[in-house]
Amino acid sequence: MTTDATIRDRILDAAELRARKGGYGGFSFREIAEDVGVKSSSVHYHFPTKADLGQELVERYTQRAMAYLGDAVERTPSEAIERVTQLFRNALMRDDKMCLCGLFGAERDALPAEVAAATAEFFRLVIAYLTQGLGPNWTGDPPAAILARLEGALIVARVLEDQTLFEQSVRA
Amino acid sequence: MTTDATIRDRILDAAELRARKGGYGGFSFREIAEDVGVKSSSVHYHFPTKADLGQELVERYTQRAMAYLGDAVERTPSEAIERVTQLFRNALMRDDKMCLCGLFGAERDALPAEVAAATAEFFRLVIAYLTQGLGPNWTGDPPAAILARLEGALIVARVLEDQTLFEQSVRA
């Protein structure tokens, strides 16, 4: 029960860590099993196929992100943007990792259908959050543009190993 | 010679095609060999290790991109931006694929060092092109921000399968 959920979560934790570095091909059942301290067959018990694991990975990532963003209705436009920006800043500064869905999104052609679908849902939800937070009178960059800028800024800053490039790119 | 260069190029072509869909883990010596119509050992003859292949892949991709961009000195700021934008629009519209370096950049933590270095060079060169093309009096988005926006727009448009999101994100 409690132990069960814990191991299951630790599997997802380990998978997320590796997936956010190397993408969908960047984690394997054996590696995750070693990280957690179980056998790969035990990982298969919780997630029968890799697509199952990938899908739940993205769904949990999305849930956490949306929980972090909170309720868009309670925010001013600049607060909404800053909140989403902070989500990505955390990935860069605190985690030193890519956005899971940004990476999976770039790999979308090579993903199992259900993983690609879950990844698309992340983008839809963040855009919906921004759409609501910015309101009908917003005349600045459209929500999709703001999200694109953040995903791109994460890549640029990490490739060139210069975190100031993130702030440069994000400053509207 | 001619035949040699041709097969070598065809190997790079096949590798680029696959890499731009699934990233560094998205292509294998065997797959490429089958695409080209040779054996995997022949691919190893031209590119001893996968890192060698990956590095040359990125370098050729970078060379082609810079050749497409042309000389930044001859362009106005808006021409320079439009030229770079068109480079990414081609990836989306014409190729229906990611930017190779955008994808590799997202995977940077899992790449062999020389491939990661070559990927970083792509970003440096495009930023240098924009820096030169925009000139010292440019007050709009900094070069890194423009590049970030384009890489991100490519991801967003492809994940949500909506090419208008690219134009939305790109419209400054």
Added chain:
DNA sequence: CAACCCCTATCTATCGATAGAGAGACTGAA
């Protein structure tokens, strides 16, 4: 001859996935 280039054959390591055993905990009937 010698260089260039592709081949056959093969290696070790790892991949995702499966079968089946067994440990432990809970449940309901005797």
Added chain:
DNA sequence: TTCAGTCTCTCTATCGATAGATAGGGGTTG
């Protein structure tokens, strides 16, 4: 209370497929 049955979960062992990589042969060309 005890015992049989069942469910949950991890294990050992193994499958076929594929990964990157290598050794060595042979054909073609200059």
